[in-house]
Amino acid sequence: MKTEPSEFSIDDLHKVSSEPWDGIRNYQARNFMRDDMHCKDRVFIYHSSCKHIGVAGLAEVVAEAHPDASQFDPHSKYHDPKSDPEDPRWVCVDVAFVSRFRDVLPLSRLREEPALADMPLLNKSRLSVQPVSADQWRVIMDLARSEGLLD
DNA sequence: GCCAACGTTGGC
DNA sequence: GCCAACGTTGGC
Numbered sequence: 001m002k003t004e005p006s007e008f009s010i011d012d013l014h015k016v017s018s019e020p021w022d023g024i025r026n027y028q029a030r031n032f033m034r035d036d037m038h039c040k041d042r043v044f045i046y047h048s049s050c051k052h053i054g055v056a057g058l059a060e061v062v063a064e065a066h067p068d069a070s071q072f073d074p075h076s077k078y079h080d081p082k083s084d085p086e087d088p089r090w091v092c093v094d095v096a097f098v099s100r101f102r103d104v105l106p107l108s109r110l111r112e113e114p115a116l117a118d119m120p121l122l123n124k125s126r127l128s129v130q131p132v133s134a135d136q137w138r139v140i141m142d143l144a145r146s147e148g149l150l151d
Numbered sequence: 152g153c154c155a156a157c158g159t160t161g162g163c
Numbered sequence: 164g165c166c167a168a169c170g171t172t173g174g175c
Contacts, residue, residue, distance in 0.1 A: 002172095002173090004173090026158075026159095027158090027159095028158090048172085048173060048174085049172080049173055049174080053173085053174070053175095107174080124155090124156060124157075124173095124174095125157085126156080126157055126158075126171080126172050126173070128172090152175105153174105153175085154173105154174100154175095155172100155173100155174100156171100156172085156173100157170105157171085157172080157173105158169105158170090158171080158172095159168105159169085159170080159171095160167100160168085160169080160170095161166100161167100161168090161169105162165105162166100162167095162168105163164100163165085163166100
C-alpha cells in the first residue's frame with residue numbers, strides 16, 4: 001500500500017491502534033481491497049512522493065473491506081457526491097502497524113533485484129494498492145534482512 | 152517544478 | 164464503444 005508520508009507515514013500508523021485505509025478512488029485498487037485482502041494478511045507500507053522513496057515497514061489487515069466513510073462526508077477531500085449510501089462505491093480495509101524498517105528500503109534497491117522486475121510497483125503502475133506475490137514478499141524481506149533493516 | 156504515463160470522463 | 168481531452172500520480 002502506498003502512502004505519502006507527509007500525509008500519513010509508517011510512524012503515523014504506529015501511533016494508532018488501526019487505520020481505515022480510506023480515500024482510495026481507483027477501481028482496481030478498490031477491488032484489491034474488496035476481493036483480495038483478508039484479516040491477518042501482511043502488507044508492505046510504501047512511502048511515495050517524498051525524499052526517501054521505498055518500503056517503510058509492515059502492516060497487517062485487521063478489518064475486511066467496508067464502506068469508506070469519507071465518500072459521504074461533504075467536508076472530506078475524498079467526498080464523492082455520486083456515491084449512493086444504499087450502494088457505496090468505495091470501500092476500504094483497516095490496517096494495523098506491525099513493524100518499521102530501520103530505514104526505508106529504497107525503490108532504487110528494489111529495482112536492482114531481477115526477481116522483482118515484474119512487480120507493478122516497478123512498472124509505472126500508479127495503483128496505490130497492489131498485489132505482492134509470495135515470492136516477491138520473500139525477496140523483499142530477504143533484502144530488508146540483508147540490508148540490516150530488520151530488528 | 153517538470154513531465155511522462157496513466158486512468159477517467161464525456162461527447163459523439 | 165471509441166477516443167480525445169483532461170486531471171492525477173509519482174519519480175526524478
